[in-house]
Amino acid sequence: MNARLLPLLALLLATACQEPPAPPAPPPAPPPPAAKRYFAKPADGKLHVYFLDVGAGDAALIVSPEGHTVLIDTGPAASLNYLVNRLPELLATRLDLAILTHPAPDHYGALDAVQKVADMRRLLEPQLPGTAPEYDALLTALGTRGVEIFSPAPNPSHPNEPMRLPLGGGAELTVLWPRAPTEPLLAVEGAGHAANSIVLRLTYGETSVLFMGDARAETEALLLKRQEPLRAMLLKVGAHGAALATSAEFLQEVRPQAALLSLGTGGLPDLPAPDTLARLEAAKATVFRTDKDGEIHAVSDGKQFVLTPQRLPPGKSALTEHVFVPEEEEDPLAVPLVAPSKPEPAKSPPPPARAVALKTRETEDLSRFGQVVDIDQLPKADRTSRQPSKPKATAAMERYVASRKSDVFHVPECRNAKRISPENLITFRTREEAAKERRPARDCNP
Template sequence: MSPRLFSILGVLLAVVACKEPPPPGAAEPRQPAEPQQRRAEPRRYFGGAPDGKLHVYFFNVGQGDAALIVSPEGHTVLVDSGPASAADHLVNRLPELLTQRLDLVVLTHPHEDHHGALEPVLRRVGARQLLEPRVGDTPPEYDALLATLGEQGMEILSPSPPPSTPNAPLRLSLGTGVELTVLWPRPPEERLEVPGAVVEANSIVLRLTYGDTAVLFTGDAHARTEAHLLSLGAPLKATLLKVAAHGAEGPTTDAFLKAVEPRAAVISVGPDNTRGAPAPGTVKRLQAKGAQVFRTDVEGEVQVVGDGKTLVITPQRLPAGVPEDTRYTFAGLSSGGAVANAASATGPEGDVPLAKPSKPPASKTQTSRTGSGGRDSTDLSRYGQVVDIDALPSSDTPPRPRPEARPPRGGTQPGAMSAGGYIGSSRTDVFHLPSCSSAKRIKRENRVTFPTRDEAISQRRRPAKDCNP
């Protein structure tokens, strides 16, 4: 054997010796753990992979509301679906932004311009679950929509507080550092009775937080809703406000804006609408507080991207003479003032300063709830346990029906009318006397009975105001 071949053989033997298994009793070498990933689902649509940033899209759906939240880890929430006339647009637009079905749909209230396009949208992209306010006395077409979705296996949820913290709102985690809090309503215990405006007064109000930024979604909230949230000391401060009721006069009061201190505001509204929205007074109040206003009837779709420190807003359409790659950057909650910059990729420095809006006056209510620098430091422990959105029941499991009262003791089944006791409907959270005219109008298939008043209350029902059972 040549010296060269002998040398090569020696090297190979040394390598093999290094890879021999450890002696008996020795621990196996630990392999690096694979990072935990979100539960895999089949990719169905065309959106890109999560990029570590928060994305919010306010769609141009005409006279209505529809917005999509995509969290840094890829969780998705559709807040309202716009009117029926927006169905074709959303059926084509949403797949461009999604990689799989929606995690959650939130219907803020049962008005057609907020839910009209939902059924065709869900046929196209699907969703795991739906959250709706359970305001009662809802239109028949809305009840029919929920019934259809329930029959299709959709999990229909209520914004009721968790049983472990009954005085706290529902809080959903959309991944590390991102929370969606349902500030209002809290059925069945808390509900605003506003004659002629019960639906608006109990519209779902959401606060989305990521790092030092927040987005407040107000649906069609009433001025009484805003006042009630202020009285509760709810955390309202937000970088961006989705203006209530399409900017109509009434909500978006001075007191509410003083607590929110928005840097920017989005008004979802259709051109030449019959409601006169947005009202000049609403726009004037927003601008007086230093908020830059974006309107979907003027700017088209409004896209928002957040890194936890700032929100960058890109409108679909820009004023004449403004570079087409212009973006608007808004500082987080802990910054001293609501300062906006327009960032243009064509500029030599990348940032072209706009006129700085005047700093909103400090709110006494908000100051009592904020720490140094203005960051909202409310003790959220009193707002209940955070529920991971992936921990909520999935429609992959056998679907649960819309919450109903369980059959009363003694074996009486729902639908059986008794001479005594109390009557309720599976569609509402109230109960009636059997002699009540409202009870007689409840459809047989929706009827539930309770042998005693205590039984009805134990099922989280409340007495109807028309007959005071």
């Protein structure tokens, strides 16, 4: 073999013995999807209120028709595990707002855990003096996590107007008390924090809920004196049904169709007080208790509330629903403004306002009940805003009337308008003027 070919042959043999190059690396696998944190269905256009079973404490979750969420109180520390598991089932996204009615451990005990699991954005609390160091430390910790904390103080531009929290879809929360610094706090010996609980009225269409926190009879008397709009279909009973709240005069003004008590099994033996239960019975309010009924789910389509308790007495169908429809707006102490020219024909009595029934709930267009305001705008939302009514042709002598104790207005010829007492009578020259302060009564549809 030619000596000059030997190096070439050796090079060919060496190349043949080398391993083939490795194939190119595959592209990196996509990261696994983030674990789902919230499991509720999207908003269904109805108002949902969950009165949560947190034992000897308070907690209620509001889900607006557009899916915005507000948690009123977080129960005691003992309810931590329950809330950490239950809230993700009821939330479709992180919690928009939490409200602490007052700095009592049975109302804020699980707040720290709730903020972590629900990624709460904002906190409304009354900012009362003389709070415990551990409560102050909790608020400081929340602030370092970026939680925006604000108080229910009236807007300085409108000091006589309450704070309003629009929830979207026509649902709205109004803070009735406290109103510091515009008005001084109530001084109640031994119960200063409870007496200055944040009192809230939730409205949606013709339905409403009154949340009393741990407010006392002194708080109720002040609200009555101020002639606040207290009428509500559902009453979240104050102070867990203690005898020092829920007075007969207060119930006469609220006229609740259902009363909800947050209680714990094996709790304090004097809660609820027999006197309170007797007053609720005299007011003909259907009583629900979390210690017996478990969690209570209330749903409103703007025209009625349907309540479903978690637990039912033996023998009750699992499909049982408690249906409540609004009562006629009346002033029980009123006298006619104008005597009728002739006796009115006898009318058959109206159907009862309370009922327990099996009923199919239907979806309804509720856009007429108010403006849609994103809760993300809180607390900078306009606290005095109202959906303007469409102008209506008016006669030269057109006028409308209302009672100081009611949040609706009527035409003067309306049967209920004639029952308004003179000392409570308010007159509006135009419908537009009336609509700025009140909503139309559904009986005469002014």
